[in-house]
Amino acid sequence: MAKRGYHHGNLKQALVEAALDLIAEKGPQGFTMAEAAKLADVSAAAPYRHFTGREDLIVELARQGFELFADLLEYAYRDGQPSPLAAFEAVGRAYLAFARKHPGHYVAMFESGISPNATRDLATACARANKVLVRAADDLSQRLPPDRRPPTEMFAAHVSAMSHGIVELYARGAPGSRGPFTPEDLLETGIGIYLRGLGFLEPDR
Structure with a gap:
């Protein structure tokens, strides 16, 4: 699965799109916030600027x-x-x-x-x-x-x-x-x- 990144500057939506791919592949409980961050090509801490955790995402x-x-x-x-x-x-x-x-x-x-x-x-x-x-x-x-x-x-x-x-x-x-x-x-x-x-x-x- 290719990294999505967030070249358009919208980190929140980049994380949403990464999570969509992960859910389709692994299910809603089958991925971590760190995996979503990696797929979006950001640091593991970056998702927490917008979401409190996986459920919030x-x-x-x-x-x-x-x-x-x-x-x-x-x-x-x-x-x-x-x-x-x-x-x-x-x-x-x-x-x-x-x-x-x-x-x-x-x-x-x-x-x-x-x-x-x-x-x-x-x-x-x-x-x-x-x-x-x-x-x-x-x-x-x-x-x-x-x-x-x-x-x-x-x-x-x-x-x-x-x-x-x-x-x-x-x-x-x-x-x-x-x-x-x-x-x-x-x-x-x-x-x-x-x-x-x-x-x-x-x-x-």
Whole structure:
């Protein structure tokens, strides 16, 4: 793994980028601050100008990740979708796309054991991303009579859990290495079954 350095003068971001590489390779508990400093090509003491320790560094990774995640979800949701269902499905696909493109951020956000309420900034970024998921679920829920609508937050949480499970089981490594179906196909059919069960879609004939 090549050293990153911080020729642009932003030591804090250089350490973040080094930690992203280390997390993707070794996991959130598999690296030390000294390793992050070495990869950023700075002294072992330099990281402590910005972070109190590894957990503080991971919190910053998670915060940046949720900001990126929210940006991607908002783009997917607003990108001229023809219907609430199409927009909802686009948000699900964006979840998978984010996990593939930003594995270090994804691990910091969802697999590091860091509480989303660890800092105010992290909580705000997390809430912003979750707001898109809840809004997509709420818009789709309007297709059902009020007495048949599921709790919107629970609806969004179910789809998030499904998406996360597919990432964990099928979106790691080479495509198709865990089965004949793509993660996108699995998510689409899983969401379809879930929505039919709630009454959003007509049963298959």
